[in-house]
Amino acid sequence: MQFLNMFFFDIYPYIAGAVFLIGSWLRYDYGQYTWRAASSQMLDRKGMNLASNLFHIGILGIFVGHFFGMLTPHWMYEAWLPIEVKQKMAMFAGGASGVLCLIGGVLLLKRRLFSHACVQPLPERIS
Template identity: 50%
Template sequence: MSASLNQFFFAVYPYICLAVFFMGSLARFDRDQYTWKSDSSQLLRAGQLRWGSNLFHIGILFLLFGHTVGLLTPHWLYSPFISAGQKQLVAVFSGGTAGLICFIGLSLLLHRRIFDPRIRLTSHRTDLAILVILWVQLCLGLVTLPFSWHHRDGGTMMVLAEWAQNIATFRPDAALMTGIDWPFKVHMVLGMTIFLLFPFSRLVHVWSGLATVGYAFRPYQLVRSRRLNVPRRGA
């Protein structure tokens, strides 16, 4: 990758994707609330959906949480308890297991959406496109596992975490990604692209899932009875 492309994808592109992710989601919620849904096809055929959806959501939620914590947690915070190399091994085994579970679930969902005639006819192009992109992203993530195993000292993980933390604190440093192996780079770029496409796909229903957490901790609704002044008979 040339220096200019490296600078664009790892210093400029992340902020483009994040801006579209947040502003696009807000605009869609404000203008097109009737499209804010998961577009479930459960009524057409539920059998394969049950297995595929459960495996996919279990795996993807673990991966999202693991990537977020792994990349954005400063090294000094966990270094008294676990070394960078040990954290790398934990990420390989736990992430590999979750990635495989998610891959199986997503493959079932993708097969169902492509090869079931009724579901294919009722699917939007964006539904199929986002599933294909997620499937490719999972494949890339699984491809990175041998490279992560080769760098068991945790050095690559430390570089990726430093890059992500610099992005989060508005101190982008694309030079950090110069010596990173290509599967990690492609995986990161496609991951950012998913954030870019997020507001224009069915993935927006993830916001509703997060909102249910706040709903669970809502204050109690106070309901007071009010006596009605009903005139007596004969009054």
């Protein structure tokens, strides 16, 4: 069990980061003009405002929560905010931000996969 814990939380994040960076670098070098966002915002805005706002508010909440939660020393808040209260606030605010991000992400993914303005025929996707 100790090996799995060490692998998944100590080693695997570095493997995933290296694969991401090296893969992005190789894709940029060898397929530079195949990168495209394929944005369809101009063609179909239905559902875009709600999904995009939910996703971005959730991501910002997660970022701010991690920033303050990990970079704020205990001595700065322990006089007026007990640790248990801070942990409960982090759980509720983080949970709400995560749910907002998840709902917005699912709505954006649904729009991307099933909207006629977003979906391209298969031969155009391959090229």
